[in-house]
Amino acid sequence: MTKTTAPKKSARPKPTKANLAKEAKTPANAKLTAEELIGFYREMVRIRRFEERSLRAYQQGKIAGFLHLYIGQESIAVGCVSLMEENDHVITAYRDHGHALAVGMSMDECMAELFGKATGCSKGKGGSMHYFDPSKNYWGGHGIVAGQTPLGAGLAYGLKYQEKKGCALCFLGDGAVNQGAFHESLNIASLWDLPVVYIIENNGYSMGTSQERSSVHPEAGIAVRADGYNMNWAKINGESLFDIREGVKKAMDLARDESKPSLLEIHTYRYQGHSIADANHKKYRSKEEIDDYRKNHDPIILYRDYLLESKLLDDDGIKEIDLAAKEEAEKSAAFAEQSEFPIEEDILKDVYWEEDNPDQKQSEGRIFFND
Amino acid sequence: MPEISYRQALKNAMIEELNRDENVVIIGEEVAEYNGAYKVTEGLLKQFGPKRIVDAPISEAGFIGMGIGASMLGIRPVMELMFWSFAYVAWDQIINNAASVRYMSGGKINVPIVIRGPANGGTGVGATHSHTPENFIANTPGLKVVCPSNPYDAKGLMKSAIRDNDPVYVMESTIMYNDVGEVPDEDYTVPLGKAKVTREGTDLSLIAHGPSVLVCLEAAEILKTEHDIDAEVVDLRSIRPLDEETIVNSVKKTSRAVLVEENKPFCGVDAQIAYLIQNQAFDYLDAPVQRISAIDAPAIYSPPLEKIQLPKANVVVKKVLEIC
Incomplete structure (x- = not known):
């Protein structure tokens, strides 16, 4: 008998239930101050409120194209970015708002970018999938599945070439693991001992196709593929911010100290569709599954409960953070609304460095061909 | 004025720029230990060592994308494609990433990369190895493309390409690698965009x-x-x-x-x-x-x-x- 199609549907393997009180005592977390611990909560809530506000703006017709929301995955960006030092860099795919806010980009510039305004982080030229801020070591924001994975290797190569002690965090979705560019990148990273940490944010679905229907051996996970490249790998429970920090720190230390790459797989979940244009997201997975993750595995709720139980925050403190995040998101929408669109002349700017720096121009001839 | 080959002129350009700027690095298949599939990089490994002259596995999307990522941090990679015909397996990196990153970042990021290699027919290698994609490249805003036809231009355009802060793709020709012409020893450039x-x-x-x-x-x-x-x-x-x-x-x-x-x-x-x-x-x-x-x-x-x-x-x- 010939196997011609992958199995149709199956329940996604459940994550292990997090135990934050226990995981808070692991080496990467034991010395965190109250201020830092509360700060992580604030950052996760900020991302969620920003995403919820952007969803409303999308529904109001203020945002064009696709909007890939990060809701449900906030612990990953916040946990990973919290470990970054001066020479560490971040690059990700198109679900990029969370990482941008986590590295310190403002809600205003991020929301304005969604609205296509000149005040956006990319001057309205990139959109939702293409946020950038190299001044914060944030290199995008890339729209093609796995297209950023060789670039992540390149950031690590640059660090190594310049003899800087740091690493590149290259995020990707679980759908990216079947792209050739990803496998080429893993081979090169391992072959040349590049200080890169590939982090698969495994939310179970590459758009509408479950992992079981797209990747072989789903029961073993996908990080195990690193074995084929003689590369360190680990699976991490994404509902625990502390587990993320503990697991990712080990990989970052390996990169920084020994210039060795890693492949990490963080189990997570997105509550919204692949993008807001994904009308089928309650067809390829069950309502029960979505509800279960929301109720029992939400990284923000679990972390909030930990803060309350540890008496680091009380109910008022929680509400205060939430309110502040909502207000900040609301203000960013107003800022975006009031900002101006780029003007027609801006279309031809930022294409070539040389055209934008005419006093240093060496080339001659014509570069644009509009008439 | 000394007469040298088109191949030697390209190599001299790379040697001069490797000496001039420590961020210049040569990466490609067979460029180092094999001395270059077409010997354009012959002797460079011996002269500059393995940090500057790097053999890549046959993974064009991987290593060219890697070069683009490194160039965002200020490295100036000169990437050799054994043939420009092999660019198509790296097309997403060559067209999407290299050309668009500056624009999509609102001008915050530069990609000072050079991709070079032969792009010509006439050598009996059939359809897969005889492509001339300069029209595709020229159709992509954000990219620059040059096609030197003689040793003097090969050196001068290659040096301009390496110094340029935008991606520049250099189309050479296996048929012309042995062509000989007058090429000055001294430092000179041929500006891009000058016929x-x-x-x-x-x-x-x-x-x-x-x-x-x-x-x-x-x-x-x-x-x-x-x-x-x-x-x-x-x-x-x-x-x-x-x-x-x-x-x-x-x-x-x-x-x-x-x-x-x-x-x-x-x-x-x-x-x-x-x-x-x-x-x-x-x-x-x-x-x-x-x-x-x-x-x-x-x-x-x-x-x-x-x-x-x-x-x-x-x-x-x-x-x-x-x-x-």
């Missing part, structure tokens, strides 16, 4: 780039000796940016133009040149602009037919005689 009138003439303009320039020079000689027609030959050297002024001035002088390239006809580089001429020199034309491209089929293997498929001097002469 050259290689042969002065008054009766018509033959406009070409890359190996087709040599075809035009041969045709011009035949036209002079056998038909008393005085052809001017314009070598574009750079496709994007494009030196429109030199093209238009030549056509205004001669009133006739035949455009010659190895590209296929549909949306080839010369389609743009033909548009340019009718747009800016319409009143000067005494005849329709003519084009000679590769015959519009995948590159054929059979050696005698491959010769026919590519532009040849006798075909250029015949076309010229139709309008002169």
Whole structure:
């Protein structure tokens, strides 16, 4: 008998239930101050409120194209970015708002970018999938599945070439693991001992196709593929911010100290569709599954409960953070609304460095061909 | 002035830039220990060591994308493609990432990368290895592309490409690697976007780039000796940016133009040149602009037919005689 199609549907393997009180005592977390611990909560809530506000703006017709929301995955960006030092860099795919806010980009510039305004982080030229801020070591924001994975290797190569002690965090979705560019990148990273940490944010679905229907051996996970490249790998429970920090720190230390790459797989979940244009997201997975993750595995709720139980925050403190995040998101929408669109002349700017720096121009001839 | 080969001229450009800027690094398949599939990088590993001259696995998307990522941090990678035909497995990196990152970041990120290698037919390697993608590259805003046709330009354009802060793709030719010409020892550059009138003439303009320039020079000689027609030959050297002024001035002088390239006809580089001429020199034309491209089929293997498929001097002469 010939196997011609992958199995149709199956329940996604459940994550292990997090135990934050226990995981808070692991080496990467034991010395965190109250201020830092509360700060992580604030950052996760900020991302969620920003995403919820952007969803409303999308529904109001203020945002064009696709909007890939990060809701449900906030612990990953916040946990990973919290470990970054001066020479560490971040690059990700198109679900990029969370990482941008986590590295310190403002809600205003991020929301304005969604609205296509000149005040956006990319001057309205990139959109939702293409946020950038190299001044914060944030290199995008890339729209093609796995297209950023060789670039992540390149950031690590640059660090190594310049003899800087740091690493590149290259995020990707679980759908990216079947792209050739990803496998080429893993081979090169391992072959040349590049200080890169590939982090698969495994939310179970590459758009509408479950992992079981797209990747072989789903029961073993996908990080195990690193074995084929003689590369360190680990699976991490994404509902625990502390587990993320503990697991990712080990990989970052390996990169920084020994210039060795890693492949990490963080189990997570997105509550919204692949993008807001994904009308089928309650067809390829069950309502029960979505509800279960929301109720029992939400990284923000679990972390909030930990803060309350540890008496680091009380109910008022929680509400205060939430309110502040909502207000900040609301203000960013107003800022975006009031900002101006780029003007027609801006279309031809930022294409070539040389055209934008005419006093240093060496080339001659014509570069644009509009008439 | 010393006479050196096109291959040596490219290598000298890389040596000078490797010495000039410690961020320049050469990466590609077989560039180091094998000394280059076409020996363009011969001896560089010995001279500069394995940090600067790096052998890549056969993973064009991987290593070219890696070079793009490194260039965002200020490294200046000069990436060798063994053939430009192999670019297609790295197309997302070459077209999407290299060309768009600056734009999509609102000008915050530069990609000072060079990708170089041969892009030509005529060597009996069939359709998969004979592509000339300069038209695809020129169709992509954010990229620059040059096609040197002689040793002097090979060195001067390569040096300009390496110093440029935008992505510059250099199309060489395996057929021309052994061509010899005068090349100064000293530091000089040929600016991107500057065409050259290689042969002065008054009766018509033959406009070409890359190996087709040599075809035009041969045709011009035949036209002079056998038909008393005085052809001017314009070598574009750079496709994007494009030196429109030199093209238009030549056509205004001669009133006739035949455009010659190895590209296929549909949306080839010369389609743009033909548009340019009718747009800016319409009143000067005494005849329709003519084009000679590769015959519009995948590159054929059979050696005698491959010769026919590519532009040849006798075909250029015949076309010229139709309008002169």
